[in-house]
Amino acid sequence: MDPVEVFAAGEKGRGLRVTKEISTGDVVFAEASFAAVVFDSLSLQVCHSCFRRQANPHRCAQCKFAYYCDRTCQRAAWDEHKQECSAIKNIGKAPNENAQMAHLTTLDLLEDHLSKMSPEDLKELKVDVQHFYNYWPKKSKPVGEDYVSHLFGVINCNGFTLSDQRGFQAVGVGLFPNLCLVNHDCWPNCTVILNPGNQAALDASFHSKRRIELRALGEISEGEELTVSYVDFLIVSKERQRLLKQQYYFDCKCEHCTSGMKDDLMTAVRDTDGHKPSADVVKAVTDFSLQALVKIEEARTEGNFHEVVKICRECLEKQDPVFGDTSLHLLRVLSTASEVLSFLQQFTEAAGYAKRMVDGYTKLYHPNNAQLGMAIMRAGVTHWHAGLIEAAHRLICSAYAILIITHGAHHPITKDLEVMRTQTEMELCLFKQNELVYRSMREAVLSDKPMMLAGEQIKTTS
Numbered sequence: 001m002d003p004v005e006v007f008a009a010g011e012k013g014r015g016l017r018v019t020k021e022i023s024t025g026d027v028v029f030a031e032a033s034f035a036a037v038v039f040d041s042l043s044l045q046v047c048h049s050c051f052r053r054q055a056n057p058h059r060c061a062q063c064k065f066a067y068y069c070d071r072t073c074q075r076a077a078w079d080e081h082k083q084e085c086s087a088i089k090n091i092g093k094a095p096n097e098n099a100q101m102a103h104l105t106t107l108d109l110l111e112d113h114l115s116k117m118s119p120e121d122l123k124e125l126k127v128d129v130q131h132f133y134n135y136w137p138k139k140s141k142p143v144g145e146d147y148v149s150h151l152f153g154v155i156n157c158n159g160f161t162l163s164d165q166r167g168f169q170a171v172g173v174g175l176f177p178n179l180c181l182v183n184h185d186c187w188p189n190c191t192v193i194l195n196p197g198n199q200a201a202l203d204a205s206f207h208s209k210r211r212i213e214l215r216a217l218g219e220i221s222e223g224e225e226l227t228v229s230y231v232d233f234l235i236v237s238k239e240r241q242r243l244l245k246q247q248y249y250f251d252c253k254c255e256h257c258t259s260g261m262k263d264d265l266m267t268a269v270r271d272t273d274g275h276k277p278s279a280d281v282v283k284a285v286t287d288f289s290l291q292a293l294v295k296i297e298e299a300r301t302e303g304n305f306h307e308v309v310k311i312c313r314e315c316l317e318k319q320d321p322v323f324g325d326t327s328l329h330l331l332r333v334l335s336t337a338s339e340v341l342s343f344l345q346q347f348t349e350a351a352g353y354a355k356r357m358v359d360g361y362t363k364l365y366h367p368n369n370a371q372l373g374m375a376i377m378r379a380g381v382t383h384w385h386a387g388l389i390e391a392a393h394r395l396i397c398s399a400y401a402i403l404i405i406t407h408g409a410h411h412p413i414t415k416d417l418e419v420m421r422t423q424t425e426m427e428l429c430l431f432k433q434n435e436l437v438y439r440s441m442r443e444a445v446l447s448d449k450p451m452m453l454a455g456e457q458i459k460t461t462s
Helices: 069-091 095-102 117-135 145-158 237-248 280-302 305-319 329-342 345-365 368-383 389-406 410-431 435-447
Strands: 004-008 014-018 027-032 037-038 160-163 170-175 190-196 211-216 450-453 456-459
Touching: 037 389, 037 410, 069 117, 145 170, 160 190, 211 389, 280 305, 280 329, 305 329, 329 345, 345 368, 345 389, 368 389, 368 410, 389 410, 410 435
Parallel strands: none
Antiparallel strands: 004 014, 027 211, 037 170, 160 170, 190 211, 450 456
């Protein structure tokens, strides 16, 4: 039995609390999806069963819409897919992700919040309802429009975003009835990760299903309510409250929102010997930053990465004298600059920006936040590529310490980190023994050239 129980959580409605003490990193409960679909934009690249990204996925021969890692994953998904396969085949095209989800869903007890939706949202919902009827089998029992609308309301408020096996990209959405009972807190005591399961074993009895895992970020006392964050914490409290009201129809009254905790850090300005920039200067650089972020996104979408770097450098030149190290405007530019420069293999400059980004994130995020762990991991890899092995190993170890809590030892991300941790540790030992030898070996590996060492010629491989 899972160590949880449903209880009346006051204004929040129902909630879940633990019936015994939970330790940091423990799986409070795991739950298979009631229904889950891949985003429309990624339907050709992601397995519709385990949600892993695949370079050459196997396509369903009947509907020619669903894609899988292989026939094993396809068989595992058949009970769910057969409900939509024939309808897609008959109509000749697939429904959008919302209509797919509604066909797989029947959750009568969850809130739909239809009465709180704006006219624009209700208009979009009616379009989804029509898509649903287009794919509903003609010979099946008729379903009333009110009930279908309820399903779409449930999906809108309770859908959980699913990431790929490496955790880098959102690839789909799923419904998990027990997870839906876990209420929001901007500084939660739990996190949710997707375990893609395992269908690789020849013996099907060893297969495991796709599931979410609710993991404890710290010690949780008996009787304490379980909470997760519905939005990223790196948004000032008023904006987080607005987003939560818009998407989930409640007013967040958590401690961090009511007291505006860390808002001062997120909007920090530079303090040089007691002198701060004027309000007019701060506003001017803020406006410039917002415009620059729009241009950065446009250039990135067009694949013009050198232009992205140019805008980032210009923006940082204006931001550095004005914004503090934890300013969200500054951190967003640092994050983009580091990522794009790494892509362009300009690792030394990227590492500098990545370090500043991680330093800022560490002051803002919960110490065991999964987003923080992922950011530190990326920074570690960037430093590694830049040849900064001491910093690289330190960052990778820090990331591992966080992600072993948020993802567990058997998640693909954690396994990757374990390999990197071992490799950087070996390189660090060589570096400390003889830095010149380390640099020589590294250069030879990167250039795939013969290396001279102690009078010998050693051929390295990349």
